[in-house]
Amino acid sequence: MQVTDGAFDAPYHAPVLVAEVLERLGHARSVLDGTLGGGGHTAALIAEGAEVTALDRDPEAIAAARERLPDAERAGKFHPVQSNFADIDVVPALDNLTFDGILLDLGVSSHQIDDAKRGFTFREGAPLDMRMGADAEMDAAEWLAVSEVPAMAQAFKEYADEPKAMRLARTIEKRRSRAPLLVSDDLVGAIREALGPRSGSGDFARLFQAVRIAVNGELTALERALPVLRDRLAEGGVMVVIAYHSGEDRIVKHAFRAWSVDCICPPRHPVCTCGNNHSLGEVLTRRAVTAAEGEATRNPRARSARLRAWRRRG
Numbered sequence: 001m002q003v004t005d006g007a008f009d010a011p012y013h014a015p016v017l018v019a020e021v022l023e024r025l026g027h028a029r030s031v032l033d034g035t036l037g038g039g040g041h042t043a044a045l046i047a048e049g050a051e052v053t054a055l056d057r058d059p060e061a062i063a064a065a066r067e068r069l070p071d072a073e074r075a076g077k078f079h080p081v082q083s084n085f086a087d088i089d090v091v092p093a094l095d096n097l098t099f100d101g102i103l104l105d106l107g108v109s110s111h112q113i114d115d116a117k118r119g120f121t122f123r124e125g126a127p128l129d130m131r132m133g134a135d136a137e138m139d140a141a142e143w144l145a146v147s148e149v150p151a152m153a154q155a156f157k158e159y160a161d162e163p164k165a166m167r168l169a170r171t172i173e174k175r176r177s178r179a180p181l182l183v184s185d186d187l188v189g190a191i192r193e194a195l196g197p198r199s200g201s202g203d204f205a206r207l208f209q210a211v212r213i214a215v216n217g218e219l220t221a222l223e224r225a226l227p228v229l230r231d232r233l234a235e236g237g238v239m240v241v242i243a244y245h246s247g248e249d250r251i252v253k254h255a256f257r258a259w260s261v262d263c264i265c266p267p268r269h270p271v272c273t274c275g276n277n278h279s280l281g282e283v284l285t286r287r288a289v290t291a292a293e294g295e296a297t298r299n300p301r302a303r304s305a306r307l308r309a310w311r312r313r314g
Helices: 018-025 040-047 059-068 070-074 085-090 110-114 140-146 149-160 165-178 184-195 201-216 218-230 246-259 293-298 300-304
Strands: 030-033 051-056 078-082 099-105 233-243 281-283 306-312
Touching (some): 018 040, 018 233, 030 040, 040 051, 040 099, 051 059, 059 070, 085 218, 140 165, 140 201, 149 165, 149 201, 184 201, 218 233, 233 246, 293 300
Parallel strands (some): 030 051, 051 078, 099 233
Antiparallel strands (some): 233 306, 281 306
């Protein structure tokens, strides 16, 4: 399929790298879209002839996609399920199902960012929520209220590459002792105090993202989910993951590489003990695939997108 720029965009969300996804999954007849969002990738896959089972932990995403794809749902080509992709093995509707293709488009949707009440934005007055779904144990305000200083510092360092992570964590501790941090302005104020008056929107975006990742357990969920999803691929099936954060991309890259080698024991090890008697498949993307200049200009979210693909042994 020749994909025109923006062809699968919707008010809820503009999907990234659609043509690149179809290049790797366009052959698939049964696909699991683990991150439905606004249904853009799902709509493109259905247009290519696939039957798509689509998951999202956000009920608003499920509702928006069902409104967008009623004909496909009636025809049995679209099966929406409210669930976290990391919990696929405990969803009765997915028992014993395997797929020719699996897609994960990580991160947040345009709608989640644009809807101030969801609390993903650092625009003034937004509540510190950031939950992707009701399955999150706490919202951002609660996380900032109860997290120990070392845990906050670790999140800011690992998820935002923040060199002043400990200073920011201590600033939050000091401020919350006087009053809870409840809205975006509270966290922005703490960031400015810790990082200095020259801090700006780029710093706020990084550090709000770090809180979001921590609140939703995104990296631990991804690590847990990847091998489970791999085992749901049919022989010759392809997994495609689009990441927006270096931590996510690193997890995906290392998993795909580990699954694609034979023995990983040390060279002088007399007997194989790693269990990798033969590789499980092959990496299809030597380097991460990025958005073309035109797409990155049209859709700024695409600028940080990194796509990787892996095929299970046939």
